Amino acid sequence: MIRTVIFDIDNTLYDYDAAHAAGFAALTGYAQRELGVALEDFPALHHAANEVLKAHAGANCAATHNRLIRYQLLLEQLGKPLTHAPVMERLYWNTLVDAAVPSPGVEDCLRALKAAGVRLGIGTDMTADWQYVKLERLGLLPWFDFVVTSEEASDEKPGEHFFALCLEKAGCPAEACAFVGDNPKKDVAGALRAGMRPVWFCPGSEAEAPAGVLRVDRLDRLPGLLLEGPTP
Ligand SMILES: [Mg+2]
Numbered sequence: 001m002i003r004t005v006i007f008d009i010d011n012t013l014y015d016y017d018a019a020h021a022a023g024f025a026a027l028t029g030y031a032q033r034e035l036g037v038a039l040e041d042f043p044a045l046h047h048a049a050n051e052v053l054k055a056h057a058g059a060n061c062a063a064t065h066n067r068l069i070r071y072q073l074l075l076e077q078l079g080k081p082l083t084h085a086p087v088m089e090r091l092y093w094n095t096l097v098d099a100a101v102p103s104p105g106v107e108d109c110l111r112a113l114k115a116a117g118v119r120l121g122i123g124t125d126m127t128a129d130w131q132y133v134k135l136e137r138l139g140l141l142p143w144f145d146f147v148v149t150s151e152e153a154s155d156e157k158p159g160e161h162f163f164a165l166c167l168e169k170a171g172c173p174a175e176a177c178a179f180v181g182d183n184p185k186k187d188v189a190g191a192l193r194a195g196m197r198p199v200w201f202c203p204g205s206e207a208e209a210p211a212g213v214l215r216v217d218r219l220d221r222l223p224g225l226l227l228e229g230p231t232p
Pocket residue numbers: 008009010011012181182183
């Protein structure tokens with residue numbers, strides 16, 4: 001019997017790809033206006049700054065997602081004033097958050113799980129600050145009993161320590177804990193290795209789920225499948 005369900009945030013609770021496109025477009029426009037960077041040159045500069053950040057911080061930590069540091073590195077490379085860094089960070093995230101829409105059926109899903117006495121958690125890569133802003137703005141924060149970020153765990157999905165911390169907070173045996181996420185390599189693989197019940201959220205995909213993995217394309221179908229469906 002499932003006692004705890006842990007959710008990824010990005011591309012699970014909301015459509016990150018669409019919201020990111022809005023944020024990135026705003027950032028590209030800013031770089032053109034304020035830094036004189038041609039629109040077509042910005043993605044490569046942005047990618048290069050990200051590679052430097054990974055080289056400095058290491059790939060397996062939440063700092064690799066820190067856009068303040070990423071834009072600082074970009075400005076250092078361009079020889080432009082660092083006063084732009086916090087402005088760019090806020091512009092990107094505020095535009096993304098404004099554009100973020102909850103995934104269809106997410107509130108019905110959380111309500112049904114709560115009504116069945118299930119504990120609800122968050123298991124997400126990223127720094128805690130903007131993940132909390134996303135949950136607040138999506139109106140979903142009140143549903144959750146605990147949060148694990150890769151910043152708190154000092155480990156990114158699918159790391160063993162990240163999932164061990166999720167289980168510790170879940171307060172139940174691994175087999176009574178489901179982990180819901182869109183990323184097969186991070187969410188599904190990590191949950192499988194930890195002995196949890198992996199749920200692959202894959203809207204719009206025809207792909208088959210691996211053995212032992214529950215597949216859902218709408219979150220409001222999850223409670224019925226998870227609480228009443230056959231165990232694989
Ligand atoms: Mg995700």
